[in-house]
Amino acid sequence: MFGIIRPCRHRLSERLQASWTAHLCGLCLALRDDHGQLARTATNYDGLIVSVLVEAQATADEGTGRRTAGPCPLRGMRTASVARGEGARLAAAVSLALASVKIRDHVEDRDGVFARRSVAAGARAVTRRWDRKSAGVASVVGFDTAVLLDAAARQGELERALPAGGSVLLVTEPTETATAAAFAHTAALAGRPGNAAPLAEAGRLFGRLAHLLDAAEDQEADAASGAWNPLTATGTDRAEAERLCRDAVHGIRLALRDVELADRALVHVLLAHETERAVERVFGRPGHTACRVGAEHDRGTPLAGNPYQAPPRHDPGQAPPQGPGAPVPPWVPQGPGFTPPGAPPPNRRNLLAGCAMWALLGCTCQLLCCEHDHPFSGERREGFCARHDCCDCGNCCDACQCCGDGSDCCSGCCDCGDCSCGCDC
Numbered sequence: 187m188f189g190i191i192r193p194c195r196h197r198l199s200e201r202l203q204a205s206w207t208a209h210l211c212g213l214c215l216a217l218r219d220d221h222g223q224l225a226r227t228a229t230n231y232d233g234l235i236v237s238v239l240v241e242a243q244a245t246a247d248e249g250t251g252r253r254t255a256g257p258c259p260l261r262g263m264r265t266a267s268v269a270r271g272e273g274a275r276l277a278a279a280v281s282l283a284l285a286s287v288k289i290r291d292h293v294e295d296r297d298g299v300f301a302r303r304s305v306a307a308g309a310r311a312v313t314r315r316w317d318r319k320s321a322g323v324a325s326v327v328g329f330d331t332a333v334l335l336d337a338a339a340r341q342g343e344l345e346r347a348l349p350a351g352g353s354v355l356l357v358t359e360p361t362e363t364a365t366a367a368a369f370a371h372t373a374a375l376a377g378r379p380g381n382a383a384p385l386a387e388a389g390r391l392f393g394r395l396a397h398l399l400d401a402a403e404d405q406e407a408d409a410a411s412g413a414w415n416p417l418t419a420t421g422t423d424r425a426e427a428e429r430l431c432r433d434a435v436h437g438i439r440l441a442l443r444d445v446e447l448a449d450r451a452l453v454h455v456l457l458a459h460e461t462e463r464a465v466e467r468v469f470g471r472p473g474h475t476a477c478r479v480g481a482e483h484d485r486g487t488p489l490a491g492n493p494y495q496a497p498p499r500h501d502p503g504q505a506p507p508q509g510p511g512a513p514v515p516p517w518v519p520q521g522p523g524f525t526p527p528g529a530p531p532p533n534r535r536n537l538l539a540g541c542a543m544w545a546l547l548g549c550t551c552q553l554l555c556c557e558h559d560h561p562f563s564g565e566r567r568e569g570f571c572a573r574h575d576c577c578d579c580g581n582c583c584d585a586c587q588c589c590g591d592g593s594d595c596c597s598g599c600c601d602c603g604d605c606s607c608g609c610d611c
Contacts, residue, residue: 189231190399190464191456198455205452209234211255212269216278221319225282232396233281235456236368239385240273242453243376243446259549272327272375279324280368283331286316287338295413329371337364345414354427357416358397365393384444388457391441395434395461402427402468428469435461535562
């Protein structure tokens with residue numbers, strides 16, 4: 187999975203989390219049904235925004251466009267309500283075309299394993315097949331994926347012809363055009379032609395944002411490997427790239443105000459808030475030092491006003507507080523199912539039994555997605571995804587305001603989609 191939109195379950199209400207999961211699973215299943223099992227590897231977070239936009243514009247009497255999907259290992263072998271219909275199929279076609287372009291770029295740049303002739307030949311065959319498949323399914327919903335493939339072809343030409351010191355926006359133009367077309371077509375599918383223009387503007391700016399963030403994230407690695415990078419090639423410094431990204435986020439918010447939506451909550455969170463967090467993930471929060479609880483504890487400088495801060499370091503000449511009344515660090519898991527701090531762990535499994543249990547949990551994806559008993563110690567653990575899906579700061583500060591600056595005023599109020607809590611978005 188790839189993309190700049192990576193919402194954390196701690197920043198979404200229960201309803202929005204269920205809706206996000208429905209679109210993610212719906213995209214994955216649409217790729218499987220229309221293009222085969224291998225195509226499910228093209229599932230990506232940014233592509234499913236197309237499905238979200240189609241559903242958000244649909245009126246209530248058109249139904250939710252959901253179906254019940256069977257058990258899946260990535261959901262802990264549970265059923266779920268997933269998105270279906272033209273929105274999911276369009277998202278699948280767009281995602282497949284984008285994945286094809288990405289693989290083709292890796293082959294041309296001879297990145298990693300794609301430098302091997304056998305791998306490159308197989309990758310080219312896959313991209314040709316995906317191009318045909320995505321074009322066929324997209325035509326069913328009235329979308330021409332040629333605009334995506336043409337944009338990818340023009341991208342290479344622009345990069346080769348770019349003069350020294352040229353504007354970085356010349357390089358992002360093909361991506362902007364492709365995403366604008368995909369966003370605008372959601373208005374046609376939802377029967378709201380008046381939304382096409384503002385959605386095209388939002389898509390254009392989203393494409394610019396995605397391209398610039400990808401370039402900023404890869405700049406150091408590209409410099410080390412000698413690969414072409416738009417920021418380096420155009421002489422654009424990180425301050426200017428950040429300004430362009432923040433302007434794009436603001437422009438997306440302004441464009442969304444002109445879009446008529448039946449339910450704008452999830453669209454608002456993804457395109458108005460998660461885009462800003464994507465910028466902060468790459469460039470950092472303005473005037474803010476990211477808190478990493480463990481690191482701050484090691485330095486002995488817990489942040490003021492942080493309810494999740496580490497306890498003050500004890501005097502080296504004194505013994506650390508111990509016993510039943512001693513404070514428990516907040517990063518130590520507590521509650522039903524977890525071993526109390528200081529208590530002996532449950533009986534450990536032997537090597538053979540532990541390996542067998544580890545294989546069982548791994549094959550059913552419980553190690554990733556569900557609470558489970560540790561294969562060897564038997565201690566209760568959360569899944570990997572639950573422990574790592576949001577912790578840019580080390581302890582979910584975007585949701586819990588552990589940084590103490592009050593900047594995340596909308597973490598718990600945006601279910602309505604209008605952000606009346608005063609964040610002025």
